[in-house]
Each structure stands twice: as C-alpha cells, then as structure tokens.
Amino acid sequence: MDLTHRPRRLRQDRVRGLVSETSLAPADLIAPVFVDATTHERVPIESMPGHERVPTGEIVARVEEILETGVEAVMLFGIPTSKDPEGTRAWADDGVVQEALRRITSETDAYVITDVCLCEYTDHGHCGPLEEELRGESAVAEAGPACEPTTTVDNDATLAALEKIVTSHARAGADMVAPSGMMDGMVGIIRDALDREGFEHVPIMSYAAKYESAFYGPFRDAADGAPAFGNRRHYQMDPANSREALREVRLDAEQGADVMMVKPALPYLDIVSAVRREFDHPVAAYNVSGEYAMLHAAAEKGWLELEEVAAESLLSIKRAGADLILTYFAEDVAARL
Numbered sequence: 001m002d003l004t005h006r007p008r009r010l011r012q013d014r015v016r017g018l019v020s021e022t023s024l025a026p027a028d029l030i031a032p033v034f035v036d037a038t039t040h041e042r043v044p045i046e047s048m049p050g051h052e053r054v055p056t057g058e059i060v061a062r063v064e065e066i067l068e069t070g071v072e073a074v075m076l077f078g079i080p081t082s083k084d085p086e087g088t089r090a091w092a093d094d095g096v097v098q099e100a101l102r103r104i105t106s107e108t109d110a111y112v113i114t115d116v117c118l119c120e121y122t123d124h125g126h127c128g129p130l131e132e133e134l135r136g137e138s139a140v141a142e143a144g145p146a147c148e149p150t151t152t153v154d155n156d157a158t159l160a161a162l163e164k165i166v167t168s169h170a171r172a173g174a175d176m177v178a179p180s181g182m183m184d185g186m187v188g189i190i191r192d193a194l195d196r197e198g199f200e201h202v203p204i205m206s207y208a209a210k211y212e213s214a215f216y217g218p219f220r221d222a223a224d225g226a227p228a229f230g231n232r233r234h235y236q237m238d239p240a241n242s243r244e245a246l247r248e249v250r251l252d253a254e255q256g257a258d259v260m261m262v263k264p265a266l267p268y269l270d271i272v273s274a275v276r277r278e279f280d281h282p283v284a285a286y287n288v289s290g291e292y293a294m295l296h297a298a299a300e301k302g303w304l305e306l307e308e309v310a311a312e313s314l315l316s317i318k319r320a321g322a323d324l325i326l327t328y329f330a331e332d333v334a335a336r337l
C-alpha cells in the first residue's frame, strides 16, 4: 500500500508523549471538602464513596491528606450548627467555614477557596432569602413540595447577604471566593465589598455558567442543602441554553470575575469549549457529585475500571478547554500522576 498519511506512526509508545496535546497535573485540581459543625467524628457520605463530612477539629488533618497527594487547593463547603430563613450562620464570625479557614490557613499551606452561597444555611434550602410572598413558615408550608412560584429567591436581598459572607471569609483567611448562587449582579457587589475592606488581592472565581442540573443530587445529601420546596430553575441556568452561558460569563467579566467556572463539567463540555474560545480568563470546570457517583456506581458493579475512567474524564475536561478542575477525584487522580 502506498499510504502517505499514516497517523498511527505517532501513536507508537516512545513518541506518544511528545505529541500529546493535553496533560493533567495535580496543580490543576481543586478538592472539595465538607466541614461539618454538627459532628465530632468524620461521617462518610454514602452517595460519594471515599468522601466524608469532616468536623472542624479534623479539618487540618483532612487538608493535609489532600496536600500529600500533590493537590494544592481545596474548596470549602460548610454545614452549620443551625439554619434560619435568612441563612445568618453563613456570615457568623464563629461560623463553620470561618472557623475552618482560620485553622487551615494557620496550620497548612493549602490554597483555600470558599463556596459562597446560602443554600446550606437557609432552613428552606434555597440560595438566598425568599421573596416577600413566600416568607414565613406558613407560606412555605402552603406552597408545599410541588410549589412552582414564578420566583423564589429575592435577588437583591441575597446580594446584601453575599457581601457579608465574602468579607467574613476574607477576614478569616480565604485565598479566593467562589460565589455559586447565580444571583444577578453577585460578582460586582462582591468585588466592591472585598475592595472596600482591603481585600483587593482576593480573586473571585465565579460559578458563571451554573446549570439547574440533576447531577447535583449526591452533593445535596452531602451538604444538606436540598431546597425544601420547588427547585432552583429560577436562578440556575436552563440545560437547553448555550448562548445564555456566554452572556452570563460576559456579565461576570464586566463585573470583575477572575476565573470563569462552568458547572457541571462532562455533560457541558460544549460550554467549557465555547467559554475557552470566547474569553481570555482562566476557565474552571466543576466535575460534580453526580458525575463522581455515576462512575463509582458502575465500577462497583464491575462494569468500568474506576481509575481509568476517572483519569480519562478529567483529561477530557482539560482537552475541552478547562485550566482547572474541581473534582471529587482530585486526590485519587493526583496520587497516580
């Protein structure tokens, strides 16, 4: 055969590495950690094998385990001692995340990013205080689980809460803040609040294109943040839309976001790729709890080889254009690199 083009030439073992276009490094990965003020022992999260809710007293040990694998950054999620309609424990000076931040930053070199949202702190589980007509227990009870109000969360009242949360996180030592509530104007108000308090050096990683996704199921068990009624479709994005994602990213760019996140990752690689092409900002992708649980469940059945599919998933997310990846596989994959 007289074949001019034989792409297989470059697939031979000793040359593959030289021509490989994408690589994965522990420094690209961010490990999510759940810190729980309601427990004194580590509590395994059933739907996320290998992950636990960690008490404040264990948080330094937990972060050290992560650092040992070569991963340098963690994303903190908090489970507070109590919840209320406004989510006031989210900005308490002695709040669970604030306490964990002080311990981690004084005892380790981890780069600590905080998830900035209210859903783990409100008793109704939504990402901010509710609109007037839904306030009060009786209103929520009346609305019931099937409640489909046209709006749920009071956008502008939530912004005021976010200001208080980010400044309390920054004071406690947060290296970066990551607002995840999909409120309009959240990045701008957070940038102003940080700058006003002398935290101009603290970057914002915006959950810029965050979809209303069924892949968050296991996380809501882990962080105890499921909405008590209705759903999040009035603030998170419609999975049907991609142009809207670019608009969201553009608005966050105008408001000063430093890193743009797309979430979830695997079912939304087209969005990761589009954001990469259209913007110069670093792009983050969140390989969410459902993506993790899915692979574990199949591996448990013996249908997939876990280490292989995990590494391939993360490599694919990078190939699509992500610079950094938030993933529950961070430690396992980093340890093998």
Ligand code: PBG
Pocket: 115, 117, 119, 127, 180, 181, 215, 216, 217, 218, 219, 220, 225, 232, 287, 288, 289, 290
């Ligand atoms: C909080 C938040 C959620 C996740 C990250 N931050 C839950 C949600 O929006 O319902 C999901 C993460 C995951 O599934 O791994 N707003």
